[in-house]
Amino acid sequence: MHLQARLISVAVLAGLASVAMPAFAGKADSPAALRAKDMLAAHGAAMHRNAGDGFAVRDVVVDRDGAEHVRFDRTYRGLPVIGGDVVVHSRNGQFRDASKSLKTSERPNLKPVLSADDAVLAAGTDFAGKLEDIGSQGLVVYARGAKPVLAFEVRVRGVSKRDGEADMRYFIDANSGKVLDRWNIIHTAAATGVGQTLFLGDVSMTTDSISGGYQLVDPTRGGGNTRDGQGKEISRVYSSAPIMTDADNNWGNNTESLVASEASDAHVGVATTWDYYKSVFGRNGIYNDGVGVKSIVNVTFRSGGPATGGNAAWYGAPYKFMAYGLGTSSWYPVVAVDVAGHEMTHGVTEATSNLAYSGDAGGLNEASSDIFGTMVEYFANNATDTPDYMIGEKIYRSNPTGRTALRYMFRPGDADGNRSYNCYPAAGFAGIDPHYSSGPGNHFFYLLAEGAVNPAGFSYTASQLVCNGDTGVTGIGRDAAQRIYYRALTVYFTSNETYPQARAHTLQAATDLYGAGSAQYNAVARAWSAVGVN
Incomplete structure (x- = not known):
């Protein structure tokens, strides 16, 4: 309305x-x-x-x-x-x-x-x-x-x-x-607003046939659907945006001249995220009830100044939809696969631990979306969007080095002028934007999965990748790391979770999955200590 x-x-x-x-x-x-x-x-x-x-x-x-x-x-x-x-x-x-x-x-x-x-x-x-x-x-x-x-x-x-x-x-x-x-309750991908797909090349995707053509509805994933916001501001169109249709089931042309291109990215991104959660964790949709949600592309978002197309967001209950900005002079439409994974994970968090969006819990909320958005990118394993531990790097129109991104997981502050925290402050977080207080959670996950190892394309020393001088931190691999974090998020985290509690709960999750004192358990403890959470 x-x-x-x-x-x-x-x-x-x-x-x-x-x-x-x-x-x-x-x-x-x-x-x-x-x-x-x-x-x-x-x-x-x-x-x-x-x-x-x-x-x-x-x-x-x-x-x-x-x-x-x-x-x-x-x-x-x-x-x-x-x-x-x-x-x-x-x-x-x-x-x-x-x-x-x-x-x-x-x-x-x-x-x-x-x-x-x-x-x-x-x-x-x-x-x-x-x-x-x-x-x-x-x-x-x-x-x-x-x-x-x-x-x-x-x-x-x-x-x-x-x-x-x-x-x-x-x-x-x-x-x-x-x-x-x-x-x-509107959880965005970015801290500030600055099919033949745009980012994934030509990919197959599931649609639904209707009289005279096809529509961007996925009946195999709970009827989730993708809609055209028609360039309007999201609060004016979220309940009226039409489901996209096509006569020949060939969507887009790999450019922004057709909205169907960015719609295809969003549609595939949501399907990939759905498949990731189901394949890896047995989760059947955001609410684990087999019901899909709607995605709205080609929209703008209000800000303190003019409306911007440089954002994406999960709109929590009672809305329950995802929205993707149409882009800006600096950003492409905000429909990269890690962004889709990020936003859908906000829904999974809401359905499970329901992490509040302030204090430590807010940082963990955003970190959870960054973590699983990244894991969705690795799950997709698309050659035109090489998986990495950067968030949103594909949305920048000018990114010759490939190192410009919304956030880095390995040294969060280096992506945004040190607004994000690399290490957990002794007093915890209060009054900090969750996109910035997410830093220690993202940093922890990188070290848990990969260790104090320089990411491809960068030149960090091991000592620059830890907060406590422990350069021997060794990763346990993405599969074990994601399983530990997911179990903690869905089984042990509560809405007011603090970082120290997250340490205890991920250790409990590691105990459940791999045993107390296991290599995985010890790695969780060491990775948290390496970002200042003890």
């Missing part, structure tokens, strides 16, 4: 409909979920359970050996507990452990000092941009800080210089009016 702009006064009263949690049909009443619910009651102290807490199943993972991992979202007296999610781990009906970030069973008084209107005003003032819709989502218990506090969640839609195209979740202290946290 057209998100019509309108002036918003400080006395806005209308609230927006609450963003629905993903539904996992059949999981909530599965035997594993029922057993886990019993364990919540029997082992409440391990979950920091309060008598007023309630739990709803988000996801269920059952290993081949029978181990069960059931993920719950938490409420307190009916209010969502932000950062209160927990994963119950068990085997043979015996409780093993719980993954959580919540540190206490203490809960706040539920009588707010401020009103919802006060919270709306605080969020609108902080947003400092063009408001299109703003409203209170009601009270929540915000538990991502030192202790849980009562807060209002406020949804803000619009555009600002800081956040660009934005659908923001704000959390406002219900007693002081302080902005506790905020993040954008």
Whole structure:
């Protein structure tokens, strides 16, 4: 629908409909979920359970050996507990452990000092941009800080210089009016906006036949489809962009003169990502439910200035689609295969660990997308887009050395003027753009997979590739590294994951897959230490 702009006064009263949690049909009443619910009651102290807490199943993972991992979202007296999610781990009906970030069973008084209107005003003032819709989502218990506090969640839609195209979740202290946290549910590929495919040559792809021709719908991958945004700004076309059609099933001409060229890149990129997750991890689509999502190419995104075609994004629930910018004078259309893998992984993260998009968790969210976007590129193994540990290098119109990229995984700061962090700071991350706080996660994965080895086309010494002087870091290969990280992301990470917790959880994942004290386990520990996470 057209998100019509309108002036918003400080006395806005209308609230927006609450963003629905993903539904996992059949999981909530599965035997594993029922057993886990019993364990919540029997082992409440391990979950920091309060008598007023309630739990709803988000996801269920059952290993081949029978181990069960059931993920719950938490409420307190009916209010969502932000950062209160927990994963119950068990085997043979015996409780093993719980993954959580919540540190206490203490809960706040539920009588707010401020009103919802006060919270709306605080969020609108902080947003400092063009408001299109703003409203209170009601009270929540915000538990991502030192202790849980009562807060209002406020949804803000619009555009600002800081956040660009934005659908923001704000959390406002219900007693002081302080902005506790905020993040954008639109997760972009780039930090700033600066078929016969454009990037992959001529490739075969699955389409669907209709009367008089064909359409870019993939019936073998859940009906996922690719649509033409017709050069419009994405908020004006996301619900009306038409599915692309063609008379002879030959899409594009390898140039930008036909939108079908960039549409083919996006369509193939999504199909490749789908196949990667299914082949490597047995995952059947973003939500593991066999349902595809839509991709919209040839669009622009709003920013603090003029709309830009230099971006791509995953639009989380309730939207659930991917959008690809039409390019700029410096960038081709943003439809490279690692970008498609990156954006689709944002959806996988939302469906599983649901990593928040701020603090350490925000950096891990972006790192997860970079990691699996890179692994999708290796899975595709296309000769015209040689796999590497750079993100988005194909989208630059001028890249004679091949070394210009959105991000490097091996030395993240070198790709963007040291805005990205190579090493984890002792105090952790707060208020840092997730594209930059992703650096330690990306760096860790490179060292885990490849070791302190200079990437092709560069001239780094081993000492330049580590943060602690440990030049002997040895890689375990991409296959083992991706399996360890995926298991940690989907089984152990929680929404408020910190980097130190990610270290512990990837070590647990390595133990599950390869054994405690194995070469893989030791490599995980050494790689995290090499980027300053201890």
